Amino acid sequence: MKFGARTIKTGLSVAIVLLIAEAFQFQQIVVPALAASLALLPSVYQTGLRLIEEMKGNLIGALLSVGFLLLTPNPTPIAIGFVIIIAISILLFLNLESTTRTVILTTILIMEGASQSDMPVWVFAGERYLLIMMGITVALIVNALLFPPRYERKLEAQITDTFQMVVRIARLFAETEGGRSSFDSLPETKKLHSDSKQTYAYFEEEIKANRWLEKKTPIFRRAVLKSKMIETNRAALHVIEKLDHDFHTIEQLPPQLSEELYRHIRHLLRRHERLFSAYELENEHLIDREEDLIHENFDFAKLMIEKMREEEEELILIVVPLVATMTDWVKAMNELERYLVTEMKKHGDNLKVEPRKKWFFED
Numbered sequence: 001m002k003f004g005a006r007t008i009k010t011g012l013s014v015a016i017v018l019l020i021a022e023a024f025q026f027q028q029i030v031v032p033a034l035a036a037s038l039a040l041l042p043s044v045y046q047t048g049l050r051l052i053e054e055m056k057g058n059l060i061g062a063l064l065s066v067g068f069l070l071l072t073p074n075p076t077p078i079a080i081g082f083v084i085i086i087a088i089s090i091l092l093f094l095n096l097e098s099t100t101r102t103v104i105l106t107t108i109l110i111m112e113g114a115s116q117s118d119m120p121v122w123v124f125a126g127e128r129y130l131l132i133m134m135g136i137t138v139a140l141i142v143n144a145l146l147f148p149p150r151y152e153r154k155l156e157a158q159i160t161d162t163f164q165m166v167v168r169i170a171r172l173f174a175e176t177e178g179g180r181s182s183f184d185s186l187p188e189t190k191k192l193h194s195d196s197k198q199t200y201a202y203f204e205e206e207i208k209a210n211r212w213l214e215k216k217t218p219i220f221r222r223a224v225l226k227s228k229m230i231e232t233n234r235a236a237l238h239v240i241e242k243l244d245h246d247f248h249t250i251e252q253l254p255p256q257l258s259e260e261l262y263r264h265i266r267h268l269l270r271r272h273e274r275l276f277s278a279y280e281l282e283n284e285h286l287i288d289r290e291e292d293l294i295h296e297n298f299d300f301a302k303l304m305i306e307k308m309r310e311e312e313e314e315l316i317l318i319v320v321p322l323v324a325t326m327t328d329w330v331k332a333m334n335e336l337e338r339y340l341v342t343e344m345k346k347h348g349d350n351l352k353v354e355p356r357k358k359w360f361f362e363d
Contacts, residue, residue: 010036013139020134035102035135045205047140050098054136057099058106061087062129065110069121080111106132151203152219155226158196162233163276165189167269169240174265183244193237196230221343228336229276235332236272239265239325249318257304264300268293268329275336282344287337293330297323 013036020032035054068075068083075083084107091097110125117124165185172182203226207219243250253261271293278287301323 013135013142016142017135017138020138032131032135032138035105035132036139045208047143051136051140053096054099054102055133056094057091057096057103058129058132060090060094060096061103061106062110062125064090065107066121066125069111069125075111080108083107083111102132102136151199151206152222152226155196155199155203158192158199159226159229159233160276160280162189162193162196162237163229163272165192166233166236166240167273170236170265170269173240173243174262174269180247183240183247186240186244189237190241193230193233196233200226200230225279225336225339225343228332228339229279232272232275232329232332232336235325235329236269239268239322239329242322242325246318246322260300260303264297264326267296268326268333271333272329275333275340278344279340287341293333294327297327297330300326 014033017032017036064083064087068079072079084104087103087107088097088100091100091103106128109128113124113128119127166189169182169185169189200223203223207223250258250261274287277283301320304319304323
Protein backbone atom coordinates (compact mmCIF):
# COMPACT_ATOMS: atom_id res chain seq x y z
CA MET A 1 0.00 0.00 0.00
CA LYS A 2 1.37 3.41 -1.01
CA PHE A 3 0.59 6.45 1.09
CA GLY A 4 0.08 9.81 -0.59
CA ALA A 5 2.93 12.25 -0.08
CA ARG A 6 0.47 14.92 1.01
CA THR A 7 -0.88 12.61 3.74
CA ILE A 8 2.61 11.90 5.09
CA LYS A 9 3.63 15.57 4.95
CA THR A 10 0.47 16.69 6.74
CA GLY A 11 0.95 14.16 9.53
CA LEU A 12 4.63 15.01 9.90
CA SER A 13 3.94 18.76 9.96
CA VAL A 14 1.34 18.36 12.70
CA ALA A 15 3.65 16.09 14.71
CA ILE A 16 6.56 18.56 14.53
CA VAL A 17 4.33 21.47 15.50
CA LEU A 18 2.95 19.56 18.49
CA LEU A 19 6.47 18.69 19.65
CA ILE A 20 7.58 22.33 19.39
CA ALA A 21 4.48 23.54 21.21
CA GLU A 22 5.01 21.05 24.03
CA ALA A 23 8.72 21.85 24.26
CA PHE A 24 7.97 25.56 24.77
CA GLN A 25 4.96 24.73 26.98
CA PHE A 26 2.40 26.56 24.88
CA GLN A 27 -1.10 26.20 26.27
CA GLN A 28 -2.97 26.05 22.97
CA ILE A 29 -0.96 23.35 21.20
CA VAL A 30 -3.87 22.49 18.90
CA VAL A 31 -3.76 25.95 17.29
CA PRO A 32 -0.45 25.64 15.38
CA ALA A 33 -1.24 22.01 14.50
CA LEU A 34 -4.52 23.03 12.88
CA ALA A 35 -2.80 25.91 11.06
CA ALA A 36 -0.16 23.54 9.68
CA SER A 37 -2.78 21.15 8.31
CA LEU A 38 -4.65 24.03 6.61
CA ALA A 39 -1.55 25.60 5.06
CA LEU A 40 -0.01 22.56 3.38
CA LEU A 41 -0.58 22.87 -0.37
CA PRO A 42 0.42 20.74 -3.40
CA SER A 43 3.50 22.78 -4.36
CA VAL A 44 6.31 24.59 -2.56
CA TYR A 45 5.52 27.77 -4.45
CA GLN A 46 1.87 27.74 -3.39
CA THR A 47 2.78 27.04 0.23
CA GLY A 48 5.24 29.96 0.17
CA LEU A 49 2.60 32.29 -1.19
CA ARG A 50 0.15 31.03 1.43
CA LEU A 51 2.65 31.86 4.18
CA ILE A 52 2.81 35.49 3.04
CA GLU A 53 -0.97 35.69 2.69
CA GLU A 54 -1.52 34.11 6.11
CA MET A 55 0.86 36.61 7.72
CA LYS A 56 -1.18 39.48 6.28
CA GLY A 57 -4.62 37.96 6.85
CA ASN A 58 -4.04 36.83 10.42
CA LEU A 59 -2.43 40.14 11.30
CA ILE A 60 -5.62 41.85 10.15
CA GLY A 61 -7.71 39.47 12.27
CA ALA A 62 -5.47 39.94 15.31
CA LEU A 63 -5.48 43.75 15.07
CA LEU A 64 -9.27 43.88 14.69
CA SER A 65 -9.66 41.57 17.69
CA VAL A 66 -7.33 43.64 19.86
CA GLY A 67 -9.00 46.88 18.82
CA PHE A 68 -12.46 45.57 19.67
CA LEU A 69 -11.26 44.08 22.99
CA LEU A 70 -9.87 47.45 24.03
CA LEU A 71 -13.37 48.85 23.53
CA THR A 72 -15.28 45.86 24.94
CA PRO A 73 -13.18 43.65 27.29
CA ASN A 74 -15.91 40.95 27.53
CA PRO A 75 -17.27 40.45 23.99
CA THR A 76 -20.52 38.59 23.38
CA PRO A 77 -20.87 35.89 20.67
CA ILE A 78 -22.71 38.47 18.54
CA ALA A 79 -19.80 40.88 18.89
CA ILE A 80 -17.31 38.16 17.90
CA GLY A 81 -19.44 37.35 14.86
CA PHE A 82 -19.53 41.05 13.93
CA VAL A 83 -15.73 41.29 14.08
CA ILE A 84 -15.43 38.17 11.91
CA ILE A 85 -17.76 39.73 9.33
CA ILE A 86 -15.59 42.86 9.23
CA ALA A 87 -12.42 40.76 8.95
CA ILE A 88 -13.79 38.66 6.08
CA SER A 89 -14.92 41.81 4.26
CA ILE A 90 -11.40 43.25 4.49
CA LEU A 91 -9.89 39.94 3.35
CA LEU A 92 -12.17 39.86 0.29
CA PHE A 93 -11.27 43.47 -0.54
CA LEU A 94 -7.53 42.66 -0.33
CA ASN A 95 -7.86 39.34 -2.25
CA LEU A 96 -6.84 37.37 0.84
CA GLU A 97 -9.94 35.16 0.96
CA SER A 98 -7.74 32.01 1.00
CA THR A 99 -6.82 32.87 4.62
CA THR A 100 -10.43 33.08 5.81
CA ARG A 101 -10.41 29.82 7.80
CA THR A 102 -7.30 30.59 9.83
CA VAL A 103 -8.33 34.24 10.32
CA ILE A 104 -11.66 33.10 11.77
CA LEU A 105 -9.73 30.72 14.04
CA THR A 106 -7.36 33.50 15.13
CA THR A 107 -10.19 35.96 15.82
CA ILE A 108 -12.19 33.50 17.93
CA LEU A 109 -9.15 32.36 19.92
CA ILE A 110 -8.10 35.91 20.74
CA MET A 111 -11.54 37.31 21.57
CA GLU A 112 -12.70 34.27 23.55
CA GLY A 113 -9.44 33.71 25.41
CA ALA A 114 -8.23 37.21 26.13
CA SER A 115 -10.99 37.93 28.65
CA GLN A 116 -10.01 34.82 30.62
CA SER A 117 -6.26 35.47 30.54
CA ASP A 118 -4.15 37.51 32.97
CA MET A 119 -1.89 38.65 30.12
CA PRO A 120 -2.36 42.04 28.50
CA VAL A 121 -4.59 41.86 25.44
CA TRP A 122 -1.84 42.72 22.96
CA VAL A 123 0.52 40.11 24.47
CA PHE A 124 -2.16 37.43 24.37
CA ALA A 125 -3.04 38.30 20.76
CA GLY A 126 0.63 38.34 19.75
CA GLU A 127 1.15 34.86 21.21
CA ARG A 128 -1.83 33.43 19.35
CA TYR A 129 -0.69 35.08 16.14
CA LEU A 130 2.79 33.60 16.49
CA LEU A 131 1.33 30.15 17.15
CA ILE A 132 -0.63 30.29 13.90
CA MET A 133 2.43 31.49 11.98
CA MET A 134 4.58 28.78 13.55
CA GLY A 135 2.25 26.07 12.27
CA ILE A 136 2.20 27.52 8.75
CA THR A 137 6.00 27.95 8.70
CA VAL A 138 6.57 24.34 9.76
CA ALA A 139 4.29 23.18 6.94
CA LEU A 140 6.37 25.19 4.45
CA ILE A 141 9.66 23.78 5.78
CA VAL A 142 8.38 20.20 5.58
CA ASN A 143 7.06 20.73 2.07
CA ALA A 144 10.14 22.55 0.75
CA LEU A 145 13.03 20.85 2.51
CA LEU A 146 12.14 17.44 3.92
CA PHE A 147 9.86 16.16 1.14
CA PRO A 148 10.14 18.47 -1.86
CA PRO A 149 7.74 17.41 -4.62
CA ARG A 150 9.13 15.66 -7.72
CA TYR A 151 6.61 16.77 -10.27
CA GLU A 152 8.84 16.33 -13.31
CA ARG A 153 9.02 12.55 -12.94
CA LYS A 154 5.30 12.34 -12.27
CA LEU A 155 4.64 14.55 -15.30
CA GLU A 156 6.78 12.41 -17.59
CA ALA A 157 4.86 9.29 -16.54
CA GLN A 158 1.49 10.98 -17.09
CA ILE A 159 2.47 12.25 -20.55
CA THR A 160 3.65 8.78 -21.56
CA ASP A 161 0.52 7.10 -20.20
CA THR A 162 -1.73 9.57 -22.01
CA PHE A 163 0.16 8.99 -25.25
CA GLN A 164 -0.16 5.21 -24.93
CA MET A 165 -3.91 5.44 -24.28
CA VAL A 166 -4.38 7.78 -27.24
CA VAL A 167 -2.50 5.34 -29.48
CA ARG A 168 -4.61 2.45 -28.23
CA ILE A 169 -7.90 4.20 -28.98
CA ALA A 170 -6.80 5.40 -32.41
CA ARG A 171 -5.48 1.96 -33.37
CA LEU A 172 -8.69 0.25 -32.29
CA PHE A 173 -10.66 2.65 -34.47
CA ALA A 174 -8.42 2.81 -37.54
CA GLU A 175 -6.82 -0.63 -37.71
CA THR A 176 -9.25 -3.11 -36.20
CA GLU A 177 -12.50 -1.28 -36.92
CA GLY A 178 -13.46 -1.84 -33.30
CA GLY A 179 -16.59 0.25 -33.66
CA ARG A 180 -17.96 2.35 -30.83
CA SER A 181 -16.17 0.21 -28.25
CA SER A 182 -12.91 1.76 -29.48
CA PHE A 183 -13.75 4.83 -27.42
CA ASP A 184 -14.57 3.10 -24.13
CA SER A 185 -11.38 4.38 -22.48
CA LEU A 186 -11.79 7.95 -23.77
CA PRO A 187 -13.08 9.42 -20.45
CA GLU A 188 -10.15 7.88 -18.57
CA THR A 189 -7.72 9.22 -21.18
CA LYS A 190 -9.18 12.73 -20.94
CA LYS A 191 -8.87 12.61 -17.15
CA LEU A 192 -5.23 11.54 -17.35
CA HIS A 193 -4.48 14.31 -19.86
CA SER A 194 -6.13 16.84 -17.56
CA ASP A 195 -4.00 15.54 -14.68
CA SER A 196 -0.85 15.98 -16.78
CA LYS A 197 -1.74 19.64 -17.39
CA GLN A 198 -2.24 20.19 -13.67
CA THR A 199 1.03 18.48 -12.85
CA TYR A 200 2.78 20.67 -15.44
CA ALA A 201 1.40 23.74 -13.64
CA TYR A 202 2.87 22.40 -10.37
CA PHE A 203 6.15 21.68 -12.19
CA GLU A 204 6.33 25.32 -13.30
CA GLU A 205 5.67 26.43 -9.74
CA GLU A 206 8.41 24.10 -8.51
CA ILE A 207 10.83 25.86 -10.87
CA LYS A 208 9.73 29.25 -9.59
CA ALA A 209 10.15 28.13 -5.99
CA ASN A 210 13.77 27.05 -6.62
CA ARG A 211 15.50 30.25 -7.65
CA TRP A 212 18.86 28.50 -7.86
CA LEU A 213 17.59 26.66 -10.93
CA GLU A 214 17.84 29.87 -12.98
CA LYS A 215 21.49 29.00 -13.68
CA LYS A 216 20.61 25.43 -14.71
CA THR A 217 18.90 25.79 -18.07
CA PRO A 218 18.37 22.05 -18.81
CA ILE A 219 15.29 21.95 -16.62
CA PHE A 220 13.81 24.86 -18.56
CA ARG A 221 14.47 23.06 -21.85
CA ARG A 222 12.72 19.97 -20.50
CA ALA A 223 9.79 22.07 -19.34
CA VAL A 224 9.32 23.54 -22.83
CA LEU A 225 9.62 20.09 -24.40
CA LYS A 226 7.04 18.60 -22.04
CA SER A 227 4.63 21.44 -22.76
CA LYS A 228 4.87 20.61 -26.47
CA MET A 229 4.34 16.92 -25.77
CA ILE A 230 1.24 17.76 -23.73
CA GLU A 231 -0.03 19.93 -26.59
CA THR A 232 0.54 17.10 -29.08
CA ASN A 233 -1.42 14.70 -26.88
CA ARG A 234 -4.19 17.30 -26.58
CA ALA A 235 -4.43 17.71 -30.35
CA ALA A 236 -4.55 13.95 -30.92
CA LEU A 237 -7.16 13.59 -28.18
CA HIS A 238 -9.25 16.30 -29.85
CA VAL A 239 -9.29 14.27 -33.08
CA ILE A 240 -10.41 11.19 -31.17
CA GLU A 241 -13.15 13.16 -29.42
CA LYS A 242 -14.35 14.36 -32.82
CA LEU A 243 -14.40 10.82 -34.18
CA ASP A 244 -16.38 9.68 -31.16
CA HIS A 245 -18.85 12.55 -31.39
CA ASP A 246 -19.55 11.98 -35.12
CA PHE A 247 -19.19 8.22 -35.06
CA HIS A 248 -22.64 7.38 -36.39
CA THR A 249 -22.29 9.83 -39.27
CA ILE A 250 -18.79 8.62 -40.13
CA GLU A 251 -20.18 5.09 -40.28
CA GLN A 252 -22.24 6.24 -43.28
CA LEU A 253 -19.16 7.06 -45.34
CA PRO A 254 -18.74 4.98 -48.50
CA PRO A 255 -16.21 2.11 -48.08
CA GLN A 256 -13.58 3.86 -50.23
CA LEU A 257 -13.74 7.04 -48.14
CA SER A 258 -13.80 5.11 -44.86
CA GLU A 259 -10.61 3.32 -45.84
CA GLU A 260 -9.02 6.62 -46.82
CA LEU A 261 -9.96 8.06 -43.43
CA TYR A 262 -8.51 5.05 -41.60
CA ARG A 263 -5.32 5.23 -43.66
CA HIS A 264 -4.83 8.91 -42.94
CA ILE A 265 -5.38 8.46 -39.20
CA ARG A 266 -2.86 5.60 -39.17
CA HIS A 267 -0.31 7.80 -40.92
CA LEU A 268 -0.74 10.66 -38.45
CA LEU A 269 -0.57 8.19 -35.59
CA ARG A 270 2.70 6.74 -36.84
CA ARG A 271 4.25 10.21 -36.81
CA HIS A 272 3.03 10.76 -33.27
CA GLU A 273 4.52 7.43 -32.21
CA ARG A 274 7.85 8.13 -33.90
CA LEU A 275 8.19 11.50 -32.15
CA PHE A 276 7.57 10.04 -28.70
CA SER A 277 9.80 7.04 -29.45
CA ALA A 278 12.59 9.37 -30.59
CA TYR A 279 12.35 11.17 -27.26
CA GLU A 280 12.19 7.96 -25.24
CA LEU A 281 15.16 6.38 -27.04
CA GLU A 282 17.00 9.71 -27.52
CA ASN A 283 17.38 8.94 -31.22
CA GLU A 284 16.43 11.69 -33.69
CA HIS A 285 16.94 9.33 -36.66
CA LEU A 286 13.61 7.67 -35.83
CA ILE A 287 11.91 10.81 -37.19
CA ASP A 288 11.30 10.86 -40.94
CA ARG A 289 11.88 14.52 -41.72
CA GLU A 290 11.01 14.11 -45.38
CA GLU A 291 7.29 13.83 -44.60
CA ASP A 292 5.09 16.85 -45.29
CA LEU A 293 1.96 16.17 -43.28
CA ILE A 294 0.54 19.65 -43.84
CA HIS A 295 0.21 19.08 -47.58
CA GLU A 296 -0.84 15.47 -47.08
CA ASN A 297 -3.62 16.59 -44.76
CA PHE A 298 -4.70 19.16 -47.36
CA ASP A 299 -4.72 16.52 -50.09
CA PHE A 300 -6.78 14.25 -47.85
CA ALA A 301 -9.34 17.01 -47.28
CA LYS A 302 -9.50 17.79 -50.99
CA LEU A 303 -10.01 14.13 -51.88
CA MET A 304 -12.74 13.62 -49.27
CA ILE A 305 -14.65 16.72 -50.36
CA GLU A 306 -14.46 15.85 -54.06
CA LYS A 307 -15.65 12.30 -53.46
CA MET A 308 -18.47 13.35 -51.17
CA ARG A 309 -19.84 15.75 -53.73
CA GLU A 310 -20.52 12.68 -55.80
CA GLU A 311 -22.05 10.83 -52.85
CA GLU A 312 -23.68 12.78 -50.03
CA GLU A 313 -22.82 16.44 -49.74
CA GLU A 314 -24.16 16.79 -46.18
CA LEU A 315 -21.27 14.65 -44.96
CA ILE A 316 -18.95 17.52 -45.88
CA LEU A 317 -20.19 19.35 -42.77
CA ILE A 318 -18.82 16.49 -40.68
CA VAL A 319 -15.56 15.87 -42.51
CA VAL A 320 -14.40 19.49 -42.79
CA PRO A 321 -14.32 20.10 -38.99
CA LEU A 322 -12.64 16.72 -38.57
CA VAL A 323 -9.94 17.72 -41.05
CA ALA A 324 -9.50 20.98 -39.12
CA THR A 325 -8.78 19.06 -35.92
CA MET A 326 -6.33 16.87 -37.82
CA THR A 327 -4.56 20.00 -39.05
CA ASP A 328 -4.23 21.13 -35.44
CA TRP A 329 -2.71 17.73 -34.62
CA VAL A 330 -0.24 18.04 -37.50
CA LYS A 331 0.82 21.53 -36.41
CA ALA A 332 1.38 20.35 -32.85
CA MET A 333 3.52 17.46 -34.09
CA ASN A 334 5.53 19.77 -36.34
CA GLU A 335 6.22 22.10 -33.40
CA LEU A 336 7.27 19.16 -31.24
CA GLU A 337 9.46 17.77 -34.01
CA ARG A 338 11.31 21.03 -34.61
CA TYR A 339 12.04 21.54 -30.94
CA LEU A 340 12.90 17.90 -30.31
CA VAL A 341 15.34 17.61 -33.20
CA THR A 342 17.03 20.93 -32.38
CA GLU A 343 17.46 20.09 -28.72
CA MET A 344 18.68 16.56 -29.44
CA LYS A 345 21.44 17.93 -31.61
CA LYS A 346 22.54 20.55 -29.08
CA HIS A 347 21.57 19.21 -25.67
CA GLY A 348 20.62 15.57 -26.09
CA ASP A 349 22.01 14.54 -22.71
CA ASN A 350 19.81 17.00 -20.83
CA LEU A 351 16.39 16.26 -22.30
CA LYS A 352 15.38 13.41 -20.00
CA VAL A 353 15.23 13.34 -16.24
CA GLU A 354 16.89 10.27 -14.79
CA PRO A 355 14.41 7.71 -13.45
CA ARG A 356 14.40 7.12 -9.73
CA LYS A 357 12.77 4.47 -7.58
CA LYS A 358 9.72 5.82 -5.78
CA TRP A 359 9.43 5.89 -2.03
CA PHE A 360 6.40 4.11 -0.59
CA PHE A 361 4.75 7.44 0.34
CA GLU A 362 5.47 9.39 -2.84
CA ASP A 363 2.77 10.57 -5.27
